[in-house]
Amino acid sequence: MQGEIATVGAQAEQGSQRPRDKHYSTILRAAQEEFAVHGFKGARMQAIADRAGLPKANVHYYFKNKNSLYLAVLDNILNSWNDFFNDVSVKDDPALSLDTFIRQKVRISFEDPSASKLFANEIIQGAPYLSGYLQDVMKPWVTERAEIIQGWIDAGKMPETDPVLLIFMIWATTQHYADFQVQVQSILETPDYDEEQINRIADFVSSTILKGCGLQPPVSIS
Amino acid sequence: MQGEIATVGAQAEQGSQRPRDKHYSTILRAAQEEFAVHGFKGARMQAIADRAGLPKANVHYYFKNKNSLYLAVLDNILNSWNDFFNDVSVKDDPALSLDTFIRQKVRISFEDPSASKLFANEIIQGAPYLSGYLQDVMKPWVTERAEIIQGWIDAGKMPETDPVLLIFMIWATTQHYADFQVQVQSILETPDYDEEQINRIADFVSSTILKGCGLQPPVSIS
DNA sequence: GTCTATAAGCTGATAGAC
DNA sequence: GTCTATCAGCTTATAGAC
Numbered sequence: 001m002q003g004e005i006a007t008v009g010a011q012a013e014q015g016s017q018r019p020r021d022k023h024y025s026t027i028l029r030a031a032q033e034e035f036a037v038h039g040f041k042g043a044r045m046q047a048i049a050d051r052a053g054l055p056k057a058n059v060h061y062y063f064k065n066k067n068s069l070y071l072a073v074l075d076n077i078l079n080s081w082n083d084f085f086n087d088v089s090v091k092d093d094p095a096l097s098l099d100t101f102i103r104q105k106v107r108i109s110f111e112d113p114s115a116s117k118l119f120a121n122e123i124i125q126g127a128p129y130l131s132g133y134l135q136d137v138m139k140p141w142v143t144e145r146a147e148i149i150q151g152w153i154d155a156g157k158m159p160e161t162d163p164v165l166l167i168f169m170i171w172a173t174t175q176h177y178a179d180f181q182v183q184v185q186s187i188l189e190t191p192d193y194d195e196e197q198i199n200r201i202a203d204f205v206s207s208t209i210l211k212g213c214g215l216q217p218p219v220s221i222s
Numbered sequence: 223m224q225g226e227i228a229t230v231g232a233q234a235e236q237g238s239q240r241p242r243d244k245h246y247s248t249i250l251r252a253a254q255e256e257f258a259v260h261g262f263k264g265a266r267m268q269a270i271a272d273r274a275g276l277p278k279a280n281v282h283y284y285f286k287n288k289n290s291l292y293l294a295v296l297d298n299i300l301n302s303w304n305d306f307f308n309d310v311s312v313k314d315d316p317a318l319s320l321d322t323f324i325r326q327k328v329r330i331s332f333e334d335p336s337a338s339k340l341f342a343n344e345i346i347q348g349a350p351y352l353s354g355y356l357q358d359v360m361k362p363w364v365t366e367r368a369e370i371i372q373g374w375i376d377a378g379k380m381p382e383t384d385p386v387l388l389i390f391m392i393w394a395t396t397q398h399y400a401d402f403q404v405q406v407q408s409i410l411e412t413p414d415y416d417e418e419q420i421n422r423i424a425d426f427v428s429s430t431i432l433k434g435c436g437l438q439p440p441v442s443i444s
Numbered sequence: 445g446t447c448t449a450t451a452a453g454c455t456g457a458t459a460g461a462c
Numbered sequence: 463g464t465c466t467a468t469c470a471g472c473t474t475a476t477a478g479a480c
Contacts, residue, residue, distance in 0.1 A: 041264030172398035212434030
């Protein structure tokens with residue numbers, strides 16, 4: 001069940017209009033939706049082909065097997081996630097930085113929920129394909145971000161708190177709106193997420209977490 | 223894919239020592255673990271039988287098919303979840319009530335993570351078996367709890383906030399430690415959750431959320 | 445109640461025509 | 463590059479002996 005992340009993400013870039021790349025991207029996207037809903041074992045190659053509007057054999061032409069398709073999807077998602085909260089430094093303002101980070105995370109949850117769902121599925125299942133990624137990428141990333149937060153605390157810019165648990169809280173609260181979309185919508189009675197609701201949720205999450213670690217939320221523009 | 227929740231939970235009670243009930247409970251428990259890790263489609267009846275230490279045909283003797291076994295597991299989980307934050311009223315102290323609720327939720331996440339994982343799987347997959355439950359049980363429960371929180375706000379016991387989004391935040395943050403157990407352990411570098419860590423996490427989550435909605439966290443006993 | 449053997453159907457993967 | 467036809471293996475579920 002263990003596996004390395006294939007370095008195929010670049011091939012999936014949008015923008016390239018060659019037919020090969022177009023079908024490649026289409027299949028990748030269809031696979032993401034299918035894997036997100038059913039997990040690796042539960043996903044069906046036929047269902048992926050149907051979502052992509054292609055015969056099943058065509059899927060196997062682009063991807064050797066179910067395993068490598070899953071790895072390509074994971075790689076594609078993780079590459080698109082590495083950009084956030086990266087360029088923050090101790091010199092920055094903690095309230096503004098955290099507010100920006102939280103709002104970005106909320107927005108991703110609404111714009112590409114299946115990516116978050118797929119990741120959640122993988123982690124819930126014990127990260128059979130991502131245990132290496134958690135150790136090699138995720139853990140160092142958290143450690144570095146936590147050091148910056150600790151830097152803010154040491155500089156007197158914010159009160160004492162646990163930086164790692166704070167990051168967990170931001171992840172949990174923001175991803176909740178992607179992963180538990182059905183439950184949230186069922187309770188909020190909203191047929192679909194609209195812009196106003198996204199802002200209302202982002203405002204709540206950001207201001208509550210910031211106040212929670214003793215920071216004054218930045219003045220809202222809206 | 224739609225289905226009613228079977229009323230079989232009572233038969234799964236612990237304590238009864240009759241062989242029938244013993245095997246019934248064992249299978250139910252084994253099924254919970256398997257469904258939690260692989261989801262409905264991905265779960266294998268053979269794997270459930272193996273986890274229970276019984277031949278596969280025996281599983282089918284107790285449960286008609288995979289579908290009814292899944293429903294029995296769901297029913298069992300949901301019944302055990304209905305007890306928390308139920309007896310709270312407007313007369314209670316908000317900080318103390320929320321603190322108790324959050325600590326209970328954190329504790330459940332650590333004590334029975336597979337229950338939370340199974341539920342998460344079901345919701346991620348669009349709640350094919352639980353859409354009725356979300357509407358008929360979950361939504362009214364949230365509405366009633368939200369009214370109590372609103373009552374606290376109206377009584378001046380706590381500042382203005384969104385009660386429903388507050389409940390979502392508590393759910394998200396606490397369940398994160400069950401559903402994302404592997405990721406959390408990988409980053410915290412803890413081989414297993416120990417009592418000290420559970421308390422540290424419960425302290426953080428409770429105090430951060432309470433401060434986040436403008437409440438003074440109750441004095442810790444530890 | 446328990447368990448072996450097997451039926452009936454589904455799924456991933458490929459061969460080979462176009 | 464695309465697609466139909468098909469194979470080999472796996473999975474749910476049951477029949478029937480004990």
